[in-house]
Amino acid sequence: MLEWFSLQWFLPSQIQQFSWESPAYLYGILLLPLPYIMRWLLHFKSRQKLEIALIEREVVSSPVAFLRHIPSMLMLIFIALILVALARPQITDEKVDRFTEGIDIILALDISESMQIEDFKPNRLEAAKNVALNFIKGRFQDRIGIVVFSGDAYSLAPLTTDYNLLKTYVSEINFDMVQNRGTAIGSALAVATNRMRESSAKSKVIILLSDGENTAGSIDPITAAELAHAYSCKLYTIGVGKEGPVPFGTDMFGRTRYVENTMDETTLRRIAQIGDGQYFRAEDNKTLQEVFARIDRYEKAEIKETRFKDTKDFYQIYLMWGLLVFLLWILLKNTFLTNALED
Structure with missing residues (x-):
């Protein structure tokens, strides 16, 4: 169980070993950033208008303000991990016995x-x-x-x-x-x-x-x-x-x-x-x-062949990581830090 929390499961070399039972879910990961890209474009456009209206004043952007995006990033990671789990990563060990x-x-x-x-x-x-x-x-x-x-x-x-x-x-x-x-x-x-x-x-x-x-x-x-x-x-x-x-x-x-x-x-x-x-x-x-x-x-x-397939699922690992990220998202969503930033 402890090995499930190892970061090795996110290495490209490990991911390449997998076969996927439902690979279509992986394409959903590519669509995740679209809402946030659209939101950023709208925000950028409104920010330009605001700077023109308040040209006499200096608009200061604090680095701390970027912390408010952490919950959103965690939600993206959570959904991505769930999609990976739904794609059912597997490793199949096939043995073939040939006899005549x-x-x-x-x-x-x-x-x-x-x-x-x-x-x-x-x-x-x-x-x-x-x-x-x-x-x-x-x-x-x-x-x-x-x-x-x-x-x-x-x-x-x-x-x-x-x-x-x-x-x-x-x-x-x-x-x-x-x-x-x-x-x-x-x-x-x-x-x-x-x-x-x-x-x-x-x-x-x-x-x-x-x-x-x-x-x-x-x-x-x-x-x-x-x-x-x-x-x-x-x-x-x-x-x-x-x-x-x-x-x-x-x-x-x-x-x-x-x-x-x-x-x-x-x-x-x-x-x-x-x-x-x-x-x-x-x-x-x-x-x-x-x-x-x-x-x-x-x-x-x-020549007769007998094939033995030993298939092992690994979706539980990504589901477990997804639940941990989701709990962290809930925790940060309701902290005083988030509320302070919103104020």
């Missing part, structure tokens, strides 16, 4: 030798890493894991919501992580499915990105896809790369070398079909970004 059931997502990235081909800038793997990083940034409370594969496959990161850790893992992906040559698409799906086995998420998604055909591993891609489907995993497959001759390094004279690119789109389409997902073809950086953006839209969990 979440989605479990495994990113399976091909890091075979052919991912060094430069039809993407700077190459296929770096382009894939960049879109994967952006994909991770756009998720909220979804667990994401990473599988990398070449001639063999292994889990680089388990399902986690530690997005900073995931981004570190993605940034460090390189061609030396798997020594065996080839492209083990079936093994990659099997490793990803193994990570999903104990998942209780409402939606489980595997995104497999590759630029070739299954040439390694002991598990057939179709069999692996059926196994993933049995564990309720939705499969998206992305084929990266252009058909025909594509740039791949330089020859001994520094000239761009071209190699013939082949891709088993039929298998990638079949995998997506088995997994109730979709197959995409990306032939450049922009298309690859658009593919991940589409998957991102398809697999968005509904």
Whole structure:
């Protein structure tokens, strides 16, 4: 209660913190001086006439005479404080709790030798890493894991919501992580499915990105896809790369070398079909970004928000100050000082 009488409530910094339930009352404060301005103008005009009529006499204005205006000033302050109280100054503390059931997502990235081909800038793997990083940034409370594969496959990161850790893992992906040559698409799906086995998420998604055909591993891609489907995993497959001759390094004279690119789109389409997902073809950086953006839209969990508002009123403070000023006005209005001044 004692803090109500602090002058801090009249500081601009404090007033700026308020929100106002009925701010229209504040405009009334601007109108308060008008009657007194009109009264002063009339008094000034009559005073000029009086000085002309009594030119022989000296009109003396005593400073003490200004004390008679104190009650009027107090009444202005009282009305202003009441208007502030009616405007209902408040401070609202709003808290937002966001939650979602979440989605479990495994990113399976091909890091075979052919991912060094430069039809993407700077190459296929770096382009894939960049879109994967952006994909991770756009998720909220979804667990994401990473599988990398070449001639063999292994889990680089388990399902986690530690997005900073995931981004570190993605940034460090390189061609030396798997020594065996080839492209083990079936093994990659099997490793990803193994990570999903104990998942209780409402939606489980595997995104497999590759630029070739299954040439390694002991598990057939179709069999692996059926196994993933049995564990309720939705499969998206992305084929990266252009058909025909594509740039791949330089020859001994520094000239761009071209190699013939082949891709088993039929298998990638079949995998997506088995997994109730979709197959995409990306032939450049922009298309690859658009593919991940589409998957991102398809697999968005509904985010629910619960808002808590704690609103505290402060009109009592200005009402209390107003009553004190009103009592002071009554006291001065009926004092001998006021009566003496009027005489």
